[in-house]
Amino acid sequence: MKKVKVGIIGTGRIGKIHADNLLRMAEAEVVAISDLFVTEELKAWAGARGIGIVTPDSAELVRHQEIDALFICSSTDTHVPLIIQAAAAGKHIFCEKPVSMDAVRTREALEAVLMAGVKLQIGFNRRFDHNFKRLRELVGQGRVGVPHLIKITSRDPNPPSPAYIKVSGGIFMDMAIHDFDMARYLAGSEVDTVFAQGAVLVDPVFGELDDLDTVITTLTFESGALAVIDNSRRAAYGYDQRVEVFGSRGAAAADNDYPNTVVVSDENGVGRDKPLHFFLERYNEAYVEEAKMFIDSVLHDRPLPVEGFDGLQAELIAQAAKRSVKLGRPVKLSELA
Amino acid sequence: MKKVKVGIIGTGRIGKIHADNLLRMAEAEVVAISDLFVTEELKAWAGARGIGIVTPDSAELVRHQEIDALFICSSTDTHVPLIIQAAAAGKHIFCEKPVSMDAVRTREALEAVLMAGVKLQIGFNRRFDHNFKRLRELVGQGRVGVPHLIKITSRDPNPPSPAYIKVSGGIFMDMAIHDFDMARYLAGSEVDTVFAQGAVLVDPVFGELDDLDTVITTLTFESGALAVIDNSRRAAYGYDQRVEVFGSRGAAAADNDYPNTVVVSDENGVGRDKPLHFFLERYNEAYVEEAKMFIDSVLHDRPLPVEGFDGLQAELIAQAAKRSVKLGRPVKLSELA
Amino acid sequence: MKKVKVGIIGTGRIGKIHADNLLRMAEAEVVAISDLFVTEELKAWAGARGIGIVTPDSAELVRHQEIDALFICSSTDTHVPLIIQAAAAGKHIFCEKPVSMDAVRTREALEAVLMAGVKLQIGFNRRFDHNFKRLRELVGQGRVGVPHLIKITSRDPNPPSPAYIKVSGGIFMDMAIHDFDMARYLAGSEVDTVFAQGAVLVDPVFGELDDLDTVITTLTFESGALAVIDNSRRAAYGYDQRVEVFGSRGAAAADNDYPNTVVVSDENGVGRDKPLHFFLERYNEAYVEEAKMFIDSVLHDRPLPVEGFDGLQAELIAQAAKRSVKLGRPVKLSELA
Amino acid sequence: MKKVKVGIIGTGRIGKIHADNLLRMAEAEVVAISDLFVTEELKAWAGARGIGIVTPDSAELVRHQEIDALFICSSTDTHVPLIIQAAAAGKHIFCEKPVSMDAVRTREALEAVLMAGVKLQIGFNRRFDHNFKRLRELVGQGRVGVPHLIKITSRDPNPPSPAYIKVSGGIFMDMAIHDFDMARYLAGSEVDTVFAQGAVLVDPVFGELDDLDTVITTLTFESGALAVIDNSRRAAYGYDQRVEVFGSRGAAAADNDYPNTVVVSDENGVGRDKPLHFFLERYNEAYVEEAKMFIDSVLHDRPLPVEGFDGLQAELIAQAAKRSVKLGRPVKLSELA
Known part of the structure; x- marks a missing residue:
């Protein structure tokens, strides 16, 4: 791997910030985004950034062979299922806080991550x-x-x-x-x-x-x-x-x-x-820094700065x-x- | 009354600070001090300041006809009895915090003050x-x-x-x-x-x-x-x-x-x-200020800045x-x- | 003009900073750089940024039909001749300070700019x-x-x-x-x-x-x-x-x-x-800002924030x-x- | 000498500040003041402070046997003659700045001080x-x-x-x-x-x-x-x-x-x-400090913190x-x- 290929799920304010920060990094590439509402505006936004895939279906990103890592920036209730799917697909995961509002569910997600041996960083910017x-x-x-x-x-x-x-x-x-x-x-x-x-x-x-x-x-x-x-x-x-x-x-x-x-x-x-x-x-700069650290951790298999356990606690x-x-x-x- | 004549009960560090601050005020006069331990040093200290009476017996100050106000700077356990005696003798009172460690006792002291119609300021400097x-x-x-x-x-x-x-x-x-x-x-x-x-x-x-x-x-x-x-x-x-x-x-x-x-x-x-x-x-200056306000309140019968009730609360x-x-x-x- | 096409003359520290800042702007494009010393390292640097032309000859940039504006970041003694050539070629100019160390020479440069009707911004960052x-x-x-x-x-x-x-x-x-x-x-x-x-x-x-x-x-x-x-x-x-x-x-x-x-x-x-x-x-941010203002001024024919006259003064x-x-x-x- | 006995010449704002500061020092005593205008107000002011002598004639202070030191706080044009007289009378001198507006005159004053072997401190507060x-x-x-x-x-x-x-x-x-x-x-x-x-x-x-x-x-x-x-x-x-x-x-x-x-x-x-x-x-405190240092220097014959030479320079x-x-x-x- 020379570059981490990233898919972004959920392109609200924070999803777009991550996309723009990743686009500026030599070691990352944003290849796809998904959002429940694929508007013309969103397509134009992605087009201007050379992001090839814009889909309403997050599963498409999870399945995508070339994607190494997913940024989960969709609503909180989607975090756990997406983490579980992404882990099963062997994708590394950056997930916005909180993982869920229910510790039982969060623990399930963490276990899936552990089992799959993928990385999970929580967005404590x-x-x-x-x-x-x-x-x-x-x-x-x-x-x-x-x-x-x-x-x-x-x-x-x-x-x-x-x-x-x-x-x-x-x-x-x-x-x-x-x-x-x-x-x-x-x-x-x-x-x-x-x-x-x-x-x-x-x-x-x-x-x-x-x-x-x-x-x-x-x-x-x-x-x-x-x-x-x-x-x-x-x-x-x-x-x-x-x-x-x-x-x-x-x-x-x-x-x-x-x-x-x-x-x-x-x-x-x-x-x-x-x-x-x-x-x-x-x-502003903290968002850049956390994404950099995640990409660096994925690329060079270094320890994450914030892990799923931190999210749970x-x-x-x-x-x-x-x-x-x-x-x-x-x-x-x-x-x- | 043109000057408030003050007696100071207890001449530890804080008692001496009050004495020195009062001595610098045109409207106050320190006429007597009492301390359980009347050492030669204390006598010299008082002498250098023109304080005429130095006694181990606080009751002497309470009884003294010319004294208008008492500063109670002795140990906490003496506060309530002294306040009650001072109030009975019609003296205005400045008392270091706390009045006591027992709300029932503090309330007794406050009642005595109220009954006697004297002033009681607590040392919340x-x-x-x-x-x-x-x-x-x-x-x-x-x-x-x-x-x-x-x-x-x-x-x-x-x-x-x-x-x-x-x-x-x-x-x-x-x-x-x-x-x-x-x-x-x-x-x-x-x-x-x-x-x-x-x-x-x-x-x-x-x-x-x-x-x-x-x-x-x-x-x-x-x-x-x-x-x-x-x-x-x-x-x-x-x-x-x-x-x-x-x-x-x-x-x-x-x-x-x-x-x-x-x-x-x-x-x-x-x-x-x-x-x-x-x-x-x-x-340093706050101690001067609180004593000034007390003297001013006694001399011109103005409201106190901190009262017994504040001490109780x-x-x-x-x-x-x-x-x-x-x-x-x-x-x-x-x-x- | 939808984008300002820029050539950078002189790729020392400050030339490279301008290049990187311009590369991040949607309204600018760095199409060429020149430097007396075209090393392998410089070629790699330009390659990684998609800069097509790397030449030891600044005149090549001055002549280039597609270039709208030149950033003059070479040594001070080259500023005046380059400004005069660039102005004659109808290029807008961003020049690092000072224009020259001789007011007579600086005035010649300013006159050339005036005659040609091009813009000249001085690098007072x-x-x-x-x-x-x-x-x-x-x-x-x-x-x-x-x-x-x-x-x-x-x-x-x-x-x-x-x-x-x-x-x-x-x-x-x-x-x-x-x-x-x-x-x-x-x-x-x-x-x-x-x-x-x-x-x-x-x-x-x-x-x-x-x-x-x-x-x-x-x-x-x-x-x-x-x-x-x-x-x-x-x-x-x-x-x-x-x-x-x-x-x-x-x-x-x-x-x-x-x-x-x-x-x-x-x-x-x-x-x-x-x-x-x-x-x-x-x-850091001031360099971005000054380049932005220059590009904006060229693109939308707005007044420059710092002009040749400011350099002269x-x-x-x-x-x-x-x-x-x-x-x-x-x-x-x-x-x- | 156990206390420095001070006379103050000139009781404008700064003269009064020095008086009040000296009055609070155990090692100083203000015994006399002089001012061209001896008003009732000034007399009352001095009376309230126990200053015995209030005179329009500065020479009276210069002559006074008991006075050890003079504070010269009168108008600048009086400084040199007063310093010369005071030095001749063996008084130590604290003089407000400037000594004079004419270096020749200031040097005369400094020479008189030197000859008399008295101290001269300048009011660089x-x-x-x-x-x-x-x-x-x-x-x-x-x-x-x-x-x-x-x-x-x-x-x-x-x-x-x-x-x-x-x-x-x-x-x-x-x-x-x-x-x-x-x-x-x-x-x-x-x-x-x-x-x-x-x-x-x-x-x-x-x-x-x-x-x-x-x-x-x-x-x-x-x-x-x-x-x-x-x-x-x-x-x-x-x-x-x-x-x-x-x-x-x-x-x-x-x-x-x-x-x-x-x-x-x-x-x-x-x-x-x-x-x-x-x-x-x-x-406020700097005035207290400079007076203290002067009194201390006079009493214990210690070096002055600011001398006539400093005034001249x-x-x-x-x-x-x-x-x-x-x-x-x-x-x-x-x-x-």
Whole structure:
């Protein structure tokens, strides 16, 4: 194999981002895309990129002899069956998070992957952010000593549509899941208990849809470390994604990215522009990086940076958080087994 | 009254700070101090400051006709009896936190104060910090809209001695109590439930003394807002006291103070000095400010900036946090009634 | 014209950067490159990019019927003849700075461009930096009022080789010329007088080659505003490119870019990584942007963002600075006419 | 001597600041003040502070047997005669800057001090600022290597009154003189040449009074280092006093002080309050520090932190700057001899 031939299933926003990032890599080639809705626009989009196959049938991609790897970017409910089919067909898999909203189903998918001996990377893009990568590196070098506390701030600039909220799996599974993965990634230890509290403060529609828009989750790790994550569906000043690791020798904290460094001082005070608006702006390079790592892993049979197990663990934490809110008490991850 | 004549009970570190601050105020006069241990050194200290009365007997100060107000800076177990005596003698009272470690006792003290019609200010000095005052002001002006989340980081540079830990009342009553007051102060609402988790990560001695050294407390408020506080008994880089209020219109965050603004860039990176080391450095001016406000309130019969009720509430939150750790579940403040 | 067909003359570092940036643009096509030294490596490089023509003869590109625009990235002494030939052949031109080291020659080139009615953009890439663009935008919006003072810090991480220094035209023509353009760009006024002072503090080799390595240049503008620029050939902490505009209503200042936002606090202090190392890292996106603007201008006949006249002015300021050092007095730009 | 007995000549704003600072020191006693205008208000002011002697006649203080040291805070034209008289009377002297506007006169004063063997400290308060002190310390420790460039930003929030401008000695002698001292202090070398350029951009009144309101001064030092200082009589955002030292191993930069650390993020951007407004706010502690050092030096016969010679040098630089503007060329300090 000199190039990884890729098929992309689902060409919504994120599927297209992956396609464009892969198209720029010398070691990858996008040979096919599938989407339930093959519009003229989509055909034109594929044509302009020299992508030969555009089909409504994902099975066509799964079967395609030349395809080495599939990017699964379709809706969450399709992830498990597609992973199972792809694994059976011997394709390597990149799958957006979450694998599913049901740990039993996710485990089935992981088992299929294991049996088939293919690779499965989960789309936890934030691990590839330049700030968080550096944070992890410093923690790994022992710069903060033994981690005691991990603090994650994670707020979106705007809530999704009610239609999306309905199928999102709720704030823990849809949004905080990234933070749960980040906490594990930085703690270097597995979660023991989860306690979550929440409120509907941004928009009553969240309450009507049995969801929350403002939550605080605290985690305890097997190592003894603690973590706390706060999420909000709406920060007036844009995307807010900060992480701090506090340990026995000090603390390391990653701030937001800003569009520029210009500071204006006038009679009203000192100011600068808001942080980068949302994930497309903030994690632009992280998406490139995660795809590169996947392609590299497939091509040279190197270890994956995020695996199916990581996806499962983050899902379990999200499930535990949901249950914790319901029961009004901390939930042990082991209770979910 | 043209000057408030003050007696100071207990001349440990904090008693002496209050004395020196009061001595610099045109509107106050320190006429007497009491301490269980009247050493030659203490006499010299008082002499150099023109303080006429130095006695081991606090009752002498309570009885003294000329004294208008008492600063109670002795050990916590003496606070309630002293408040009751002082109130009976018609003295105004400034009392260090906590009033007591038992809500029933604290309520007795507050009742005595109410009956006597004297003033009682509790030593929540952080409300007078220039950063937190400005934060409160901005929140009060609606700059962040309706508060949704309050985040407080509160870490000491070094743990106290085992002897102190033993009588401290534990990390919640001794240390986090300041943060509980800060959360109430900023939320503009009363606490509904408290959930606390903790670990012994800094020094096993905390565990041996049935205490914790690293804790996370989450609060829910009657307003619906949430708060989260993390405490550690040891931050390698010094005192870490940061507060953030996040609301419907934005966020306001107070950072630490630094000894200077100098930034050095060299081949190793970009660096600056650590934050101000501990509370004496950081809250130096806040101590002056709180004493000024008390004197001003006594002299001109203006409302107090922090009252006995505030002390009681923070104590109740601390009690609830302790119980939450013990029971492994959130505790409603109303359960403690 | 649906795409601008480009030939690149000179494929050193900067020529290759332009090629790669153009290759990524839908509206541009790189059809040919020329370089005095056509190595196997260069052929492979071009082959991998689908560039059909690789020749040692720049005239071949100038003559080529299909080429719409030429990027002149060869050594400075070739700029003027190439511009004159390209203009005569009706090609649009992007030329790296400086056009020449002799104002008479530069004016000849500009006249040829004017006569031929082609476009000539000069490679002042910093105007396209996200920070400086934002700065200019804010100044243009009147956020700082009438500009009074412009301050530019411009320091390289490492000196060039003695071989390069010899042909560089000296620190003013080679390095500060970018800052002279920036000052004009921000002042919105033409320079009246130039005063420069310098020293050899970084490496004696500069002195041996009749050059300086550390200089301060002050400018006065026709508007009455002042500017000051400091340059050093070696900053231990990397590339330092900061700009401040101070005016009647306030100040706007652009800081350096950093590879990440992570801050580490430990017992030694608070630190972060050094700024982005050099121009390739810092101005990566600015190079893309300037090429885009040029292509866009050619394709849609829009005004250029930097023209030949801007190149000439910056060269004149550099000449005046050099003369100022020699004469030990301020030099009026009009003296150089 | 157990306490230094001080007389203060001139009780304008700065005289009163020194008085209040001295009154708080255990090692100093303010026994007398003199002012041309002894108002009832001044008497009350002195009375409230227990200052026994209030006189319109400075000679009374000079003659007073018990006075050890005089603070000369009267108008500049009185400095030289007062220094000469005080020296003759054996009094130690703290004198506000400048000693005079005429180097010949200043030298006379310095000679008188030398002959009498008394101490003379000049009021260059900025050397005692916590930021600049730390900067100096770091430079002294070699943290930036050999200094190459010193950059000083020095801008006032508001211009003085025309009446003051008239007698101020001009922007160089009145305002930039502090920066000239700072440059010498940090360079650890004496100034060789001075080049200054200026404009009237803030208010035409400066031009009418033959003064400037916006100036840039460049200095060369005997060590080979360069310095550049920019001054403006009006910064819309308040007092702006920043200093940077750039050297062979890196750079150290001191930023402004701010009233608090609170940062507000909302839909309009990220902002904070303006820097501390003016010298009284910014250099509050520096005034205390300089007086303490003087008292300490007198009491324990320790070396002074700023001497008469420092005053003379800064004056000479100011004179050279003025002449440079007039002649339109750099002026060597040696030309002024």
